[in-house]
Amino acid sequence: MEMKVAKKKLGLKERYRVMTRDLGWEPSYHTKEALYPYVGYEGIKIHDWEKWEDPFRLTMDAYWKYQAEKERKFYAIVDAHAQNNGHLNLTDARYLSALKIFLQAISPGEYAAHKGFARAGREFPGVGTQVACQMQAIDEIRHAQTQIHALSNYNKYYDGFHAFSDQRDRIWYTSVPRSFFDDAMSAGPFEFMVAIGFSFEYVLTNLLFVPFMSGAAYNGDMATVTFGFSAQSDEARHMTLGLECIKFLLEQDPANVPIVQAWFDKWFWRGFRVLGLVSTMMDYMLPKRVMSWREAWNMYGIENGTALFNDLARYGIRPPKGWDDAEKAIDHMSHQFMLGLYQWSFGTSFHSWIPSDDEMAWLSKKYPTTFDKYYRPRWDHIKKLAAAGTPYKNYGLPKLCQTCQLPTVFTEPEDPTLICHREVEYKGERYHFCSDGCQHIFENEPEKYIQAWLPMPQIHQDPIRGDLGAWMDWVNLKDGQDNGDYVGSNDQRNFDAWRGLATSNE
Amino acid sequence: MAVAALKEYVGVSRDRVENYHGKQLVYVAWDYHMLFAAPFMFCVEPQMKLGDLVRGPLSALMQPDPDAASIDWSKVEWLKLGKPWTPDFERSIEENGIGHKEQLRFRTPGLNTLRDAA
Numbered sequence: 022m023e024m025k026v027a028k029k030k031l032g033l034k035e036r037y038r039v040m041t042r043d044l045g046w047e048p049s050y051h052t053k054e055a056l057y058p059y060v061g062y063e064g065i066k067i068h069d070w071e072k073w074e075d076p077f078r079l080t081m082d083a084y085w086k087y088q089a090e091k092e093r094k095f096y097a098i099v100d101a102h103a104q105n106n107g108h109l110n111l112t113d114a115r116y117l118s119a120l121k122i123f124l125q126a127i128s129p130g131e132y133a134a135h136k137g138f139a140r141a142g143r144e145f146p147g148v149g150t151q152v153a154c155q156m157q158a159i160d161e162i163r164h165a166q167t168q169i170h171a172l173s174n175y176n177k178y179y180d181g182f183h184a185f186s187d188q189r190d191r192i193w194y195t196s197v198p199r200s201f202f203d204d205a206m207s208a209g210p211f212e213f214m215v216a217i218g219f220s221f222e223y224v225l226t227n228l229l230f231v232p233f234m235s236g237a238a239y240n241g242d243m244a245t246v247t248f249g250f251s252a253q254s255d256e257a258r259h260m261t262l263g264l265e266c267i268k269f270l271l272e273q274d275p276a277n278v279p280i281v282q283a284w285f286d287k288w289f290w291r292g293f294r295v296l297g298l299v300s301t302m303m304d305y306m307l308p309k310r311v312m313s314w315r316e317a318w319n320m321y322g323i324e325n326g327t328a329l330f331n332d333l334a335r336y337g338i339r340p341p342k343g344w345d346d347a348e349k350a351i352d353h354m355s356h357q358f359m360l361g362l363y364q365w366s367f368g369t370s371f372h373s374w375i376p377s378d379d380e381m382a383w384l385s386k387k388y389p390t391t392f393d394k395y396y397r398p399r400w401d402h403i404k405k406l407a408a409a410g411t412p413y414k415n416y417g418l419p420k421l422c423q424t425c426q427l428p429t430v431f432t433e434p435e436d437p438t439l440i441c442h443r444e445v446e447y448k449g450e451r452y453h454f455c456s457d458g459c460q461h462i463f464e465n466e467p468e469k470y471i472q473a474w475l476p477m478p479q480i481h482q483d484p485i486r487g488d489l490g491a492w493m494d495w496v497n498l499k500d501g502q503d504n505g506d507y508v509g510s511n512d513q514r515n516f517d518a519w520r521g522l523a524t525s526n527e
Numbered sequence: 528m529a530v531a532a533l534k535e536y537v538g539v540s541r542d543r544v545e546n547y548h549g550k551q552l553v554y555v556a557w558d559y560h561m562l563f564a565a566p567f568m569f570c571v572e573p574q575m576k577l578g579d580l581v582r583g584p585l586s587a588l589m590q591p592d593p594d595a596a597s598i599d600w601s602k603v604e605w606l607k608l609g610k611p612w613t614p615d616f617e618r619s620i621e622e623n624g625i626g627h628k629e630q631l632r633f634r635t636p637g638l639n640t641l642r643d644a645a
């Protein structure tokens with residue numbers, strides 16, 4: 022028999038309660054400790070999970086409707102882009118190097134963030150937190166998917182896109198974000214939230230996504246602009262969640278403050294190293310530049326960062342330990358890193374090139390105290406080598422940092438002409454670092470970082486044993502296609518030919 | 528505590544010397560020669576003569592630098608663990624006390640063309 026019950030329409034507040042807080046229950050045949058085994062060991066004390074405020078009061082049904090609408094718009098534009106040869110609207114195919122790095126290094130990070138938030142949502146006891154983590158987990162997998170879909174169109178025409186997931190796992194310049202996410206995902210749930218929810222989403226997102234999306238807009242890449250827009254409202258929610266989480270931790274117990282500060286120090290530095298990739302993209306890879314890395318840092322790093330530290334000072338939080346070293350590195354890092362990417366370009370699944378005279382003039386204008394003094398002489402020499410028919414390749418594989426896993430290309434904070442050497446012995450084994458920041462992170466948890474899988478030393482172990490050709494097969498890199506100088510590449514040849522067809526009557 | 532963990536936790540280094548089939552890693556850096564973006568990594572037999580590493584693979588990698596041709600190895604200043612050190616080119620890597628993942632550095636005073644170019 023069917024019973025007809027008059028449905029009462031719920032008010033917004035009521036609805037939020039029913040759809041989130043009311044989903045929880047008190048366990049009766051297991052202890053809370055058995056249900057949430059990971060919530061205590063990091064030393065964080067939470068006295069009242071009810072104090073968790075959901076800043077958006079978003080319920081899953083509303084979330085679903087809203088996201089579905091964004092998906093429809095996104096795919097309409099991406100399909101149109103594919104059908105209308107949108108790739109020929111790019112300023113130049115050099116731009117694709119930035120996209121390739123993004124797909125190999127950053128999009129897999131979205132997927133990792135998805136896994137991490139799904140796990141954090143299971144491990145936190147509070148319902149408000151669980152629901153917020155669940156939504157962010159779905160956001161993140163959507164970001165990974167939309168990025169891969171948007172960029173798959175370029176894969177039809179250009180080299181270097183085809184094996185992004187192998188390259189995420191195996192190639193060397195992607196190991197900085199890979200190890201960043203591996204580190205966060207193998208930490209406890211609170212550290213994960215500080216690492217991704219706070220340091221990454223709140224402190225660093227603007228420095229990664231804003232320059233990248235404006236770079237796309239400046240360079241005619243509608244596909245990327247579209248996924249940027251589609252993710253933007255999520256990012257706003259994530260940033261607020263990250264800040265909410267940090268304040269919740271700091272307010273629950275004063276004993277949480279030093280723990281959070283240590284994570285803040287660690288994850289600021291880890292994030293800063295990931296930004297090394299972004300700095301090279303901004304200063305060297307965009308045919309039409311948006312702003313320099315230095316300008317982006319002033320705007321999003323210093324201004325927003327300082328406002329944030331001032332806000333958190335009332336809890337006893339100070340700026341992260343590596344803040345001053347970061348400032349000293351800003352005018353150098355993109356140049357130091359790009360020189361590395363160029364000289365090891367036989368091992369990159371994207372193209373690089375010697376900056377043109379115009380580009381060098383731009384660099385010296387943007388970096389008046391460093392470019393001409395330190396970096397121009399190196400590029401001039403590299404140019405000379407190329408003109409002499411002996412283009413510069415450095416087959417000396419580099420030493421890597423045990424923590425951030427980047428080649429140790431960065432210099433002493435006080436001497437930009439000297440590589441920074443840092444070394445620690447732990448249980449009779451030597452470990453090397455790119456900086457004091459990375460060394461400190463190691464020293465706090467050596468037992469974790471000694472296990473790092475470092476792509477360069479690995480080349481000399483099984484199964485590669487130093488064979489560069491075997492390594493290229495293993496990382497799915499096609500020599501002479503995906504790698505090397507842009508000048509003379511398939512990408513250059515094809516783009517110029519196709520664009521010629523599209524813009525002339527030849 | 529060596530790691531934050533629920534229970535006793537022991538990590539294993541991935542780059543232990545036994546993974547290199549009788550060889551070892553050695554890092555070499557030419558101070559102030561930043562055309563080379565990072566120290567070079569070599570995977571060599573500990574029985575290799577140090578002079579063979581220096582005059583062989585190391586010298587080959589150094590060629591692109593404008594100072595490479597003018598170098599006089601007898602005048603080079605070496606650092607090991609960041610401290611002045613005198614190598615013996617006629618003895619092996621092992622006999623020179625160069626361990627797995629050792630970082631050697633050297634300096635060529637008066638010969639820093641690219642650094643002094645600006």
Ligand SMILES: [Fe+2]
Nearest residue numbers: 131160161164
């Ligand atoms: Fe995301």
Ligand SMILES: [Fe+2]
Nearest residue numbers: 422425455459
């Ligand atoms: Fe590092």
